[in-house]
Amino acid sequence: MILQPGHAVPDDAAYLPATTDHVLWGRLPCATDSPVLAIDPGDQVVIDTISHEGILEDQGRDPLAWFTAAGAHDVLEDAIALAASDHPRTWGVDGPHVTTGPIRVPGARVGDLLAIRVLETTPRVPYGVISNRHGRGALPGEYPLDGADVFSVFATVDDQGRGRLPLGPGTEATVGFDLHPFLGIMGVAVAGDRRPHSVPPGTHGGNIDINVLTAGSTLYLPVQVDDALAYVGDPHFAQGDGEVALTAMEASLRVRLGFEVIAREDAVEAFGELVGPMAETSQFLVPTGMDADLDVAVQNCVRAAIALLQARFGMDPRHAYAYLSAATDFDISQVVDQVKGVHARIRKADFA
Incomplete structure (x- = not known):
């Protein structure tokens, strides 16, 4: 099943879809950004996230065409809408990641901790993408091969719920691996009026890519601006420690999160x-x-x-x-x- 925006949304929590007015693309929130949702500490939120893979300029910025050519039968409407929009972003300057938020958590003060509890992670699609591009990754002088600027592998989810990718081009043989869905980006807004780049992580969290942050885990973040202004994104279905090729199995998730504030002294x-x-x-x-x-x-x-x-x-x-x-x-x-x-x-x- 594919989880389009608004489809099969539970009614026991606030819902934040990844519409163009609810996301940032390539940058992370700062203190001057306006929240797209306000919740009370202890509340739960169901959030849609969009993977950047399949929507980027070096993949044509046309996810319907790209994923259909790769073999997908359904493509997320919010990913199509974002790629087709004039959402502010500069290719080659801003980062690739799409983040949903920011979310205002009243009562969070500088020096407190914001606890983001990962309660559920639900795949929105039965496929994902793993890419190596622009001389990045752990072997930047060696890959991609043959002078290519980007090499993307289309990976699928099989009937047993495992990831599958081909052993090479032109072969039907595959390798299977376990999926452990998690959010690569969870963070709080930084002080000041300058949005940070989405790639490097920091004290604000952001693109930390810690693969143990699956359902049942909690991330604690030092609050840097009052009301926290939390955000999430960079959804993964799986990632090995290191993420050596640059991306892992990147694919859109719907997540249920709980937010709590821990006072500084505690x-x-x-x-x-x-x-x-x-x-x-x-x-x-x-x-x-x-x-x-x-x-x-x-x-x-x-x-x-x-x-x-x-x-x-x-x-x-x-x-x-x-x-x-x-x-x-x-x-x-x-x-x-x-x-x-x-x-x-x-x-x-x-x-x-």
């Missing part, structure tokens, strides 16, 4: 002084580190993990450092977004 007691995003799943506490230099990103993540263990469990920093070395995985979130990301997976059961 946030410091629970997490320490967070300077950037932190995630939590049923199994793990997930501090993050970011920097253009991957070595520094790792160091920042280790420091964040030590601070978290001190605040949450009263752990001596030397013992926390030792525990992290013995028992915690440090994963590369992505290496392709200018600012590289690392996240740690600290098992909560170890401290039961």
Whole structure:
């Protein structure tokens, strides 16, 4: 089933469709942006998101033609409308990502944490796209091959709910992989009147591409402007740590999210002084580190993990450092977004 705008929307939560007046394309919200929805802390929102793959200029900026040629039978109406619109965006200057929002959360103040709880992630289409373009990715001097500017692979969802992509052009043989839908972009508005580029992540969150942020997880973000002005986008069906080719299986999602505000004093007691995003799943506490230099990103993540263990469990920093070395995985979130990301997976059961 394809989830067109307004189709099969539950009636127990606010609904935010990804119409052209509800999205930004290539930039992220700042303090002067007007909210497209206001909710109270504790409320849930059902949000439509649009993947940028299939709508970009190097793919013809015609998703109906592009996806139909790739083998899709249905194409999202909101993706078609956005690509055909004069939505403000400069190709080659702004980023590729489409974000839905911003959402005003009254009561969120600078210094608080905004908790975004991922309750459901529902694919809107049975297909997605994985691209390597413009000399980007982990091997920018080697791929795409043959002097191509972009190479996009059309991937499908099979009857077992797994991803499928061909082994090569002209062959019907495929490789299958598990899907773990998540939002690559979750963030809060930055201070000032300048919208940040959608590609590099930062203390505001944004394009963090952390693949553990599936249904049941929570992302905590330091609020940077009053009322938070939250937004989401860059939907994925699947992504390996690193996202080495530049994009993973990018495909549009409908998500149900819950929003809560954690007062600064409570946030410091629970997490320490967070300077950037932190995630939590049923199994793990997930501090993050970011920097253009991957070595520094790792160091920042280790420091964040030590601070978290001190605040949450009263752990001596030397013992926390030792525990992290013995028992915690440090994963590369992505290496392709200018600012590289690392996240740690600290098992909560170890401290039961």
